[in-house]
Amino acid sequence: MALDKYGIAKRIAKELKDGYYVNLGIGIPTLVANYIPEEIEVIFQSENGMLGMGPYPTENEMDADLINAGKETVTVLPGGVFFDSAESFGMIRAGKVDLTILGAMEVAENGDIANWKIPGKMVKGMGGAMDLVASAKNIIVAMQHTNPKGESKLLPACTLPLTGVGCVKKVVSDLGVFDIKDGAFVLLERAPGVSVEEIIAKTAGKLIINGEIPEMEA
Amino acid sequence: MALDKYGIAKRIAKELKDGYYVNLGIGIPTLVANYIPEEIEVIFQSENGMLGMGPYPTENEMDADLINAGKETVTVLPGGVFFDSAESFGMIRAGKVDLTILGAMEVAENGDIANWKIPGKMVKGMGGAMDLVASAKNIIVAMQHTNPKGESKLLPACTLPLTGVGCVKKVVSDLGVFDIKDGAFVLLERAPGVSVEEIIAKTAGKLIINGEIPEMEA
Amino acid sequence: MKKVVKDADEAISDIQSGSTLMLGGFGLCGIPENCIDALIKKGVNELTCISNNAGVDDFGIGLMLKTRQVKKMISSYVGENAEFERQLLSGELEVDLIPQGTLATRIAMRGMGIPAFFTPAGYGTEIAEGKEIKEFDGKMHLMEMALQADFAIVKAWKGDTLGNLVFRKTTRNFSVPMAKAGDITIAEVEELVQPGALDPDEIHVPGIYIHRIFQGEGYEKRIERKTVSLPK
């Protein structure tokens, strides 16, 4: 059975390592924060200007001066820091953030990503996505494997305007986990109950399947 | 009688205006701080990283963590601020400092300045001088009119390696006050008792003398 | 040294139609509420506004859109505003979309006197069109230019009469780099104090960058997205 958004978030959480500084995009990536393994400590960066982002506040704790990059009210954990947005993107650009997790409309087999613009539709802007994908040391895309029409989002080449080139290292979709390597999607794990055949059928980009593909652990 | 270094500093102090942010170089420029007119407020910037530099501390106030760009112990006035050296030169480069006063070995009639290097002698470095002269909106040079050999330091062209090009706006020497304009030194005032003839004799660069030249006020 | 003005009306009195303004804040967080109201009252128009976002329909820059005072927005994300969308689609409003980090840095560089710099953001995308490209350390970079503005308008938590500013939490956002970048910078503060009241080690924006300052009033500090956890 394909993963739901919580399942995708939970699987991505396993990629986190102790001491990681992590930037979470809006949507599924935000959910990753709920599945951090007990034994490790990671610190969340919010690109408007904070490190040490904590959970949403209670009604009483809510503070208009304390929001995240999604403009949601949040809290700060002990050891957190505030800074301005130029400094924030400075640390992103300098590669100080260990991992960036974000959503995508399309990912290509060479690591290109498109997630900001659909021609003909109202364009809201790229926000920080172009900066993040151009500079992050390690980028994981969290997304549905196919679009609402059932078409693959893992493509030979992106059809939508690009956000960044050759930058995505890993994709976790509702169907599986894929490394992007040498111009192909390398299947690493299947979602529980999802067959290799289904993944082949729903992946338009070059797919590499080496031997037996394990089902991901619960 | 030619001015002594205190006289030069005192004359330069008259160039200050209320609200000016001022960077003072080492030597004569430092003395300018002692002659600020009562009725105006100026704020001194020290390029290692402070605004609101005050007088030297008493023995008891002395703090190893509080020095100026000349590495001297200083104090900070109410409303002062500390920052790092990159920020400090950022504000200099952005033209936020209204006036820079510094010494020179040579100044040319086109505003070039040389003050950091004598070929064949041990070179200590340019410190912040190149940044200051390249970026200051207004630069006044405080110096002796001639070198120890009696040779003019106001020249048609600098002979020493340059610190900056076309940047000096005004020179206050022991003999007089000069604007640098249209490729010439324009004599504005004579030091008390110094004749125009003496100034002509001791100025190697192009000198413009328009009408009667007043003696500077005490 | 006279930086203190009476109120927002006095602070913005010489802003003319056609000016380029930087407006601090991120979303509705830390926006200069008093000055936005004063700009609406004054009725200047044909403004170019540099601001990461464009407010919401009935708050922030959204209010200036409603009164048709804005000719062009320079932003990274502008999604929360129906009137914005209408004006954009009808061609009444121009929008220049810039990656958020590039936008923040182009502003910061202005305050550091650096006219141009290189960033990898946007290489290989439509953002790179027409820009000089250079390789450093095996990676392609775009040359980006510092952004100029006739006025920068920011809101800080505390400020002193010399213009030194202190911010609270995530309100530093675009306001700190903008405060340093404006040809003229206007700061409104929740609390105006005397020189010496702020610790010189804890000032976020040194007063040298600030030309006018006043204590604002009636801050609403609206929250765009209230998100809460249940009490434990």
Next chain:
Amino acid sequence: MKKVVKDADEAISDIQSGSTLMLGGFGLCGIPENCIDALIKKGVNELTCISNNAGVDDFGIGLMLKTRQVKKMISSYVGENAEFERQLLSGELEVDLIPQGTLATRIAMRGMGIPAFFTPAGYGTEIAEGKEIKEFDGKMHLMEMALQADFAIVKAWKGDTLGNLVFRKTTRNFSVPMAKAGDITIAEVEELVQPGALDPDEIHVPGIYIHRIFQGEGYEKRIERKTVSLPK
């Protein structure tokens, strides 16, 4: 998250001969005294040291010059040191002199991930030789490159176990941009505290830049030029 190390010896244990180091401080103000001692004890040599100054004969980097550990200095002003002058004139030591603002900014740009930028400093001087020159707004600028270092070593006043740093007075100098620029950054602090002890609005260097931190000991904090006024 394990950033805390026992002492300077542990902090610098993997620094090898031939490394490039950034060493914080301005003159003797805010220098990493403990780490300098440990580097001398360890005896690594052929070091390239990026530091605004080179200490005095018997303190700061001057101590490392005495033990011949430094191959090259990258500085803006190096005047206060007889041994330095001797080694320089004898050809034992290389020196790369860089305008102070350009030096500070090349370091800061590394911490911002900006590989190159333009500054007017040094245009028309020997500093400009071999550099790309571009005109912006009618003024000539040099392209300058960010400076890389294998290790940056700084000393702060307080720090927490996550690496967040707070500085006192003019000790921020080159230490803040260097702390952000090092491939590996080591911070020694006068007082090491727990997360939450520092106000998140008042931190000068966020811990994300810091890889190792320890509480130093026995700070001498020597003053290079004691200048005093008489008590009033």
